[in-house]
Amino acid sequence: MLHFSQFEKSYSGHQVLKIANIKLPTGVFWIKGSNGSGKSTLLKAIAGILSFQGDIAIGTTYLKNHGVAYRKLVNFAAAEPLFPEFLTGAEMIGLFAKAKGAGVDQSQALLTEMGMQAYVNNHLSSYSSGMLKKLSLVLAFLGKPRLILLDEPLNALDADSLEVLYRWINEKHAQEQISFLLSSHQSLETIKLPGLKQINIGDKKLSLNF
Ligand SMILES: Nc1ncnc2c1ncn2[C@@H]1O[C@H](COP(=O)(O)OP(=O)(O)OP(=O)(O)O)[C@@H](O)[C@H]1O
Numbered sequence: 001m002l003h004f005s006q007f008e009k010s011y012s013g014h015q016v017l018k019i020a021n022i023k024l025p026t027g028v029f030w031i032k033g034s035n036g037s038g039k040s041t042l043l044k045a046i047a048g049i050l051s052f053q054g055d056i057a058i059g060t061t062y063l064k065n066h067g068v069a070y071r072k073l074v075n076f077a078a079a080e081p082l083f084p085e086f087l088t089g090a091e092m093i094g095l096f097a098k099a100k101g102a103g104v105d106q107s108q109a110l111l112t113e114m115g116m117q118a119y120v121n122n123h124l125s126s127y128s129s130g131m132l133k134k135l136s137l138v139l140a141f142l143g144k145p146r147l148i149l150l151d152e153p154l155n156a157l158d159a160d161s162l163e164v165l166y167r168w169i170n171e172k173h174a175q176e177q178i179s180f181l182l183s184s185h186q187s188l189e190t191i192k193l194p195g196l197k198q199i200n201i202g203d204k205k206l207s208l209n210f
Pocket residue numbers: 011012016033034035036037038039040041042
């Protein structure tokens with residue numbers, strides 16, 4: 001599903017990650033690693049929002065050669081999402097839905113299930129960190145991606161929203177074979193994510209524990 005080919009990422013000449021050649025199968029993966037090990041860097045590179053050396057492919061679609069097609073296959077939710085404060089939640093969802101080819105029905109279902117109806121038309125300047133997190137998760141599920149990247153998805157989420165998130169991941173994976181990479185410091189509830197596979201980041205490398 002995801003292929004790293006001679007992948008290397010450095011900041012100002014300081015190498016953070018080096019992945020020579022790894023192919024990940026379809027699945028739900030938990031990326032574990034200590035602070036500063038490179039989890040966010042890895043997810044941002046896969047999302048196509050960070051430069052790097054080498055290449056990454058989803059299936060046979062390579063990021064460097066087919067950037068537009070590749071980015072349609074991958075959705076990303078940042079650990080601490082930042083959005084333009086003058087827009088409303090509904091406007092953000094509308095923008096992303098258009099870019100990702102999502103219908104009104106899908107947008108409406110996602111924001112309803114995430115319990116955002118009461119404030120979706122308010123400006124983002126008024127959103128709490130949990131409300132912003134919920135919006136970022138709704139955006140990450142829009143369209144028909146093959147891969148969804150969620151950086152610290154549990155941060156700031158209340159218990160009810162967490163249940164919704166676990167259900168969405170399980171349903172999307174089972175029904176549409178969408179793969180997930182989740183980075184989390186907190187323990188993911190493996191009982192609620194059956195089949196969760198672990199990937200460790202350390203020493204600039206990935207080790208697959210499955
Ligand atoms: N923009 C940047 N400029 C320079 N160095 C950076 C930058 N972003 C990250 N780094 C460095 O890259 C390394 C990996 O950082 P990254 O944020 O990917 O780690 P992380 O595993 O997500 O950390 P955490 O668990 O603390 O969120 C760290 O050493 C960090 O200092």
